[in-house]
Amino acid sequence: MRPENYEAQRHPPSNEFELNFGPNHPGIEGNYALKVKLHGDVVVEAKADGGYLHRGFEKLMEQRLWIQNIALVPRICVPDPSPMEVCYAVAVEELCGLEVPQRAQWLRVMQLELSRIAAHLFTFGGHAATTGMYSTMYWGVADRDLILDLFEEFTGGRVYSIYNIPGGVRRELPDGFLQRVSETLDYIESRLPDYDNLFFKNQVFVKRAKGTGVMSQEQALAWGVTGPNLRATGLAFDVRRDDPYLVYDQLDFEIPTEAHGDAWSRTLVRRLELVESIRILRQVVAALPDIAGPIRAPIPNPLAWNVPAGEVYTRVESSKGELCYFVVSDGGPKPYRVHVRGPSSMHAVQVLEKMSVGSRIEDIAQTMFSLDACPPEVDR
Amino acid sequence: MSSIKQIPVITERKGNPLARVFDEFVRFCRSRSLFILHYCTGCGAIELPPAMTSRFDMERLGIQPMVSPRQADILLITGYVSIKTLKRVILTYEQMGSPKYVIGICSCTVNGGMYWQSYATAKKLDEYMPVDLYIAGCMPRPEAVLAGLQKLMDRIHSGEANSWEDYFRNYDYYLGNQQKLFGENWQTPTDIITEAKHYDLIGEGTLGKHTQLLEQHQKPLEALDMRLGHDLKEPTE
Numbered sequence: 001m002r003p004e005n006y007e008a009q010r011h012p013p014s015n016e017f018e019l020n021f022g023p024n025h026p027g028i029e030g031n032y033a034l035k036v037k038l039h040g041d042v043v044v045e046a047k048a049d050g051g052y053l054h055r056g057f058e059k060l061m062e063q064r065l066w067i068q069n070i071a072l073v074p075r076i077c078v079p080d081p082s083p084m085e086v087c088y089a090v091a092v093e094e095l096c097g098l099e100v101p102q103r104a105q106w107l108r109v110m111q112l113e114l115s116r117i118a119a120h121l122f123t124f125g126g127h128a129a130t131t132g133m134y135s136t137m138y139w140g141v142a143d144r145d146l147i148l149d150l151f152e153e154f155t156g157g158r159v160y161s162i163y164n165i166p167g168g169v170r171r172e173l174p175d176g177f178l179q180r181v182s183e184t185l186d187y188i189e190s191r192l193p194d195y196d197n198l199f200f201k202n203q204v205f206v207k208r209a210k211g212t213g214v215m216s217q218e219q220a221l222a223w224g225v226t227g228p229n230l231r232a233t234g235l236a237f238d239v240r241r242d243d244p245y246l247v248y249d250q251l252d253f254e255i256p257t258e259a260h261g262d263a264w265s266r267t268l269v270r271r272l273e274l275v276e277s278i279r280i281l282r283q284v285v286a287a288l289p290d291i292a293g294p295i296r297a298p299i300p301n302p303l304a305w306n307v308p309a310g311e312v313y314t315r316v317e318s319s320k321g322e323l324c325y326f327v328v329s330d331g332g333p334k335p336y337r338v339h340v341r342g343p344s345s346m347h348a349v350q351v352l353e354k355m356s357v358g359s360r361i362e363d364i365a366q367t368m369f370s371l372d373a374c375p376p377e378v379d380r
Numbered sequence: 381m382s383s384i385k386q387i388p389v390i391t392e393r394k395g396n397p398l399a400r401v402f403d404e405f406v407r408f409c410r411s412r413s414l415f416i417l418h419y420c421t422g423c424g425a426i427e428l429p430p431a432m433t434s435r436f437d438m439e440r441l442g443i444q445p446m447v448s449p450r451q452a453d454i455l456l457i458t459g460y461v462s463i464k465t466l467k468r469v470i471l472t473y474e475q476m477g478s479p480k481y482v483i484g485i486c487s488c489t490v491n492g493g494m495y496w497q498s499y500a501t502a503k504k505l506d507e508y509m510p511v512d513l514y515i516a517g518c519m520p521r522p523e524a525v526l527a528g529l530q531k532l533m534d535r536i537h538s539g540e541a542n543s544w545e546d547y548f549r550n551y552d553y554y555l556g557n558q559q560k561l562f563g564e565n566w567q568t569p570t571d572i573i574t575e576a577k578h579y580d581l582i583g584e585g586t587l588g589k590h591t592q593l594l595e596q597h598q599k600p601l602e603a604l605d606m607r608l609g610h611d612l613k614e615p616t617e
Contacts, residue, residue, distance in 0.1 A: 024419040078423040
């Protein structure tokens with residue numbers, strides 16, 4: 001099957017051949033493709049081929065009101081949408097000089113950490129499936145659904161919550177919700193040993209993941225790697241601790257790191273982050289009943305809201321890495337320019353291209369899933 | 381959809397009553413074993429893992445994901461299709477063996493949804509390929525996906541889900557829309573007209589000015605030189 005208007009390229013005779021890996025391929029994460037040059041089953045060269053999910057977000061956002069963009073931004077990264085809306089809301093608040101009430105900030109932390117757990121469980125599922133262990137995928141997706149149920153009750157949406165608005169959050173917690181959060185956390189924590197036995201200590205996984213897709217700390221920094229992938233190379237950098245936003249400076253948590261920078265380390269960092277997220281959520285659940293007050297700062301009529309001129313750069317730590325927004329306002333009802341700096345565009349393009357070289361073809365999928373790249377966010 | 385010709389209602393096989401019983405049996409079997417092509421075209425694909433795995437469990441309806449288009453029955457268009465994806469979707473659709481069914485999940489396939497003003501997405505899916513069923517919502521819950529699939533099963537059983545015939549009968553209309561989007565020299569490796577003749581589904585809308593344009597631009601696809609072992613040398617290090 002050849003694509004349309006395809007000209008067969010005449011290469012000098014060699015043992016290398018080209019392979020189109022994706023976009024319709026179960027080993028690739030989402031709608032994304034790699035053009036791979038192989039020698040035997042060893043990758044000689046890999047070229048990322050994105051753009052299948054391009055929707056032109058940055059242009060779309062210039063054509064919509066400030067408040068309308070809240071509904072648009074979560075669509076940028078589908079598996080982990082919450083940091084998108086929080087980051088955008090924080091950017092607009094900084095432009096307007098809005099003071100966000102304490103309670104809203106704690107609620108946002110709860111949303112972000114729940115979203116992180118859901119995204120990590122989903123990644124484990126996908127990663128396990130690339131090594132042929134479908135039970136972990138079934139477990140991960142089923143346990144993620146428990147978090148999505150909480151989201152549905154808490155924000156009204158299973159996947160896209162659209163819970164934040166500039167100035168605060170949209171609704172108060174339902175009755176008895178914190179109790180249900182603790183019960184779910186207890187359940188997920190009780191499941192972690194099972195996950196260890198099924199997946200993280202499984203020799204099928206350990207032997208395949210160790211030494212796959214290795215990068216050193218210097219390489220990671222040069223390639224713009226952030227988040228769990230950077231922490232897997234031994235550098236304890238986390239925006240939540242090093243440039244605190246919301247109320248993360250009042251919370252007590254560790255930054256897990258691993259030394260080797262391979263697929264195994266990256267997955268293990270995520271596994272350890274689950275524990276930290278559960279720990280953060282326990283603190284939020286304990287603190288929230290004592291924090292009274294409004295959940296939203298008063299904002300002007302959102303349909304005729306001229307945000308003061310200026311530019312702002314905000315960043316949050318999403319489950320994939322560092323997520324940043326650069327927002328420019330010219331004092332009008334719509335943003336003048338919005339730029340999204342997503343973590344996956346680095347991980348899925350330049351890092352994946354370089355790390356695939358020299359690995360075998362069956363490890364490409366594992367490398368991609370261990371990098372936790374998110375194609376909708378690469379293409380935007 | 382004005383240029384689409386009215387499709388005649390499927391005619392019952394005349395003559396042998398045993399053939400009718402056999403057709404009914406075939407339709408029953410088809411509706412009970414469906415393979416979904418594993419192609420995540422957009423964000424709606426995030427609700428498919430829950431629908432497929434233990435919680436909602438699509439497999440109890442006899443529906444399973446399948447990796448290759450040649451063996452798949454259902455093409456799920458899960459969300460917006462950018463122009464680049466739409467080309468691949470059409471290539472994939474034409475590769476699938478008949479009978480094949482298309483389900484448009486999410487509002488984006490109906491009218492563009494969130495991205496109604498985006499320069500990069502195709503707004504209405506049914507201009508480019510026939511769609512059996514839409515599941516609206518942004519994004520539809522797994523229950524809605526399952527309800528949609530059950531509806532499709534009922535339609536297959538009753539013989540109503542024959543949009544794939546529509547593609548052969550009105551190929552000129554669909555090809556025209558594709559040419560409008562991808563340019564006049566758009567061609568796919570699949571020969572739809574020959575296939576339509578094979579199924580005896582040449583309708584009034586199969587041939588037209590767009591298929592003439594296709595013939596003008598079509599160049600024969602040369603076979604790839606797949607000979608191995610000639611002039612092969614070990615790559616020098």
